Amino acid sequence: MTExxxxxxxxxxxxxxxxxxxxxxIGRLPECDLYLPYGGVSRKHAQxxxxxxxxxxxxxxxxxxxTQVNQTIVTTSQQLYHGDxxxxxxxxxxxxxxxxxxDLANDHTVVSETEQRTIFRNVEQLQQQWIEADSxxxxxxxxxxxxxxxxxxxxxxxxxxxxxxxxxxxxxxxxVAFRYLNSIDRLALLVDVSGSxxxxxxxxxxxxxYEQQYLATNGNWISRSICQNVFEAKLAVQTADTHKDERFAxxxxxxxxxxxxxxxxxxxxxxxxxxxxxxxxxxxxxxxxNDGEEELSFFSALANLVASSVQRWLLxxxxxxxxxxxxxxxxxxxxxxxxxxxxxxxxxxxxLAPTETEISILFADLVGFTxxxxxxxxxxxxxxxNNLFEEMLQEVFACGGTLDKYIGxxxxxxxxxxxxxADHADRATAAAxxxxxxxxxxxxxxxxQEPLQLRIAINSGKAVVGDVGSSQRVDYTALxxxxxxxxxxxxxxxxxxCVISEVTHTMISKSQDFYEMGDYRFKxxxxxxxxxQTKLY
Numbered sequence: 334m335t336e337x338x339x340x341x342x343x344x345x346x347x348x349x350x351x352x353x354x355x356x357x358x359i360g361r362l363p364e365c366d367l368y369l370p371y372g373g374v375s376r377k378h379a380q381x382x383x384x385x386x387x388x389x390x391x392x393x394x395x396x397x398x399x400t401q402v403n404q405t406i407v408t409t410s411q412q413l414y415h416g417d418x419x420x421x422x423x424x425x426x427x428x429x430x431x432x433x434x435x436d437l438a439n440d441h442t443v444v445s446e447t448e449q450r451t452i453f454r455n456v457e458q459l460q461q462q463w464i465e466a467d468s469x470x471x472x473x474x475x476x477x478x479x480x481x482x483x484x485x486x487x488x489x490x491x492x493x494x495x496x497x498x499x500x501x502x503x504x505x506x507x508x509v510a511f512r513y514l515n516s517i518d519r520l521a522l523l524v525d526v527s528g529s530x531x532x533x534x535x536x537x538x539x540x541x542x543y544e545q546q547y548l549a550t551n552g553n554w555i556s557r558s559i560c561q562n563v564f565e566a567k568l569a570v571q572t573a574d575t576h577k578d579e580r581f582a583x584x585x586x587x588x589x590x591x592x593x594x595x596x597x598x599x600x601x602x603x604x605x606x607x608x609x610x611x612x613x614x615x616x617x618x619x620x621x622x623n624d625g626e627e628e629l630s631f632f633s634a635l636a637n638l639v640a641s642s643v644q645r646w647l648l649x650x651x652x653x654x655x656x657x658x659x660x661x662x663x664x665x666x667x668x669x670x671x672x673x674x675x676x677x678x679x680x681x682x683x684x685l686a687p688t689e690t691e692i693s694i695l696f697a698d699l700v701g702f703t704x705x706x707x708x709x710x711x712x713x714x715x716x717x718x719n720n721l722f723e724e725m726l727q728e729v730f731a732c733g734g735t736l737d738k739y740i741g742x743x744x745x746x747x748x749x750x751x752x753x754x755a756d757h758a759d760r761a762t763a764a765a766x767x768x769x770x771x772x773x774x775x776x777x778x779x780x781x782q783e784p785l786q787l788r789i790a791i792n793s794g795k796a797v798v799g800d801v802g803s804s805q806r807v808d809y810t811a812l813x814x815x816x817x818x819x820x821x822x823x824x825x826x827x828x829x830x831c832v833i834s835e836v837t838h839t840m841i842s843k844s845q846d847f848y849e850m851g852d853y854r855f856k857x858x859x860x861x862x863x864x865x866q867t868k869l870y
Contacts, residue, residue: 373422687799
């Protein structure tokens with residue numbers, strides 16, 4: 334076999350190329366002996382080499398999508414015969430020798446192209462097909478096979494039930510899928526984690542150990558169009574050769590990614606689809622002509638078992654997330670507000686996005702704390718503040734307030750966020766009066782070894798409220814000029830009293846509980862501020 338011709342087929346185009354040199358490189362670079370500027374073809378994809386006795390071999394040059402002869406991936410040098418079909422990406426070439434008699438003398442069977450078959454099935458139709466084995470080999474054999482498959486499913490279900498994490502779930506799925514389905518090379522588990530209809534790759538695997546890590550972190554190899562259709566239509570899909578099925582002709586990504594055979598089934602529990610189990614191969618799976626229905630039925634049965642495990646995992650993750658959120662929010666909000674925030678689902682990724690809103694900000698400072706701390710040990714100081722904050726925070730939460738932070742001996746709290754409160758000024762002043770009244774009673778009952786006093790300042794206005802910080806640390810806080818003024822006002826507040834700004838005074842319903850102190854100028858604020866004081870004493 335000396336003269337070699339390649340009959341090139343790409344789409345509807347067919348051309349013949351004569352190989353007239355002993356080393357012939359095929360690829361996407363213009364300088365290649367055969368220039369193929371098509372999707373799925375690597376820069377230097379493969380080469381043909383003429384050996385002694387007129388024998389030709391083909392070698393893959395480390396291409397991304399591999400080189401296939403008939404139904405076999407080329408891993409080492411492979412001899413070519415008359416009628417062989419070479420696949421590079423979505424391009425195929427038929428090998429033609431001028432003297433085909435040599436091939437026949439070598440008793441080589443010419444491989445012909447098998448008619449392509451793609452299966453679309455409603456998953457409900459596949460429920461029992463794999464379990465109920467066909468009766469080709471007699472009733473007894475059929476019954477034994479059915480029992481064996483039921484035992485397999487029971488074992489699979491047990492292992493999946495024992496899997497606690499999504500990694501363990503996928504490990505069990507991968508073990509089973511690769512054991513039963515020899516035609517697939519790669520496997521992926523995609524889940525609608527957020528419940529929004531968007532599929533996320535949660536894990537993936539490959540028969541190739543070196544490819545495993547890449548697949549799990551990069552989902553570009555997956556046909557998203559197939560998976561999304563399976564997810565939305567609740568259909569099981571299997572195709573033996575995407576390149577020969579006109580239904581995939583418009584799916585450019587399938588051709589570029591080198592996907593030849595693929596299966597995808599929805600994860601569903603008869604009520605809701607939670608994801609997709611996807612598998613594919615670099616080579617076409619012509620044996621699916623006979624075994625396709627059976628393999629798709631098994632894949633679907635496996636997906637049904639996986640769906641229950643994934644549902645359980647999603648629920649566990651939701652509960653863990655809610656617990657983390659609850660733990661965080663309980664530092665800032667009253668229990669009723671925490672429950673409401675979790676119930677409405679207003680916390681994507683456990684965070685409250687910064688937003689501008691109207692609030693009333695409160696600062697409550699312990700009078701004479703510096704002098705007190707000089708007389709106490711650090712442990713005693715911590716005990717004093719812990720006990721005091723515990724008592725004062727009850728008044729803040731009772732009025733629906735939010736704890737911003739503790740600043741040394743000072744409590745910073747606000748009202749009107751994250752839950753909108755039209756009466757935030759009334760709530761803030763009510764909390765302040767409650768704190769002063771509670772401290773008075775505590776002093777009367779010897780709360781501490783000496784009477785304690787607070788200075789409280791309140792201002793109202795616009796502020797930016799939300800989670801602020803880095804990826805390592807986030808604080809829920811309020812920012813803006815409204816907060817700065819309230820902090821400044823604390824300096825003019827008499828011990829054991831509360832002062833409020835003119836803005837707050839105009840908003841409260843019981844303005845008679847406050848009287849005007851006068852106009853004050855504060856550092857960093859270029860206007861006079863009218864301040865009002867409580868009439869408690």
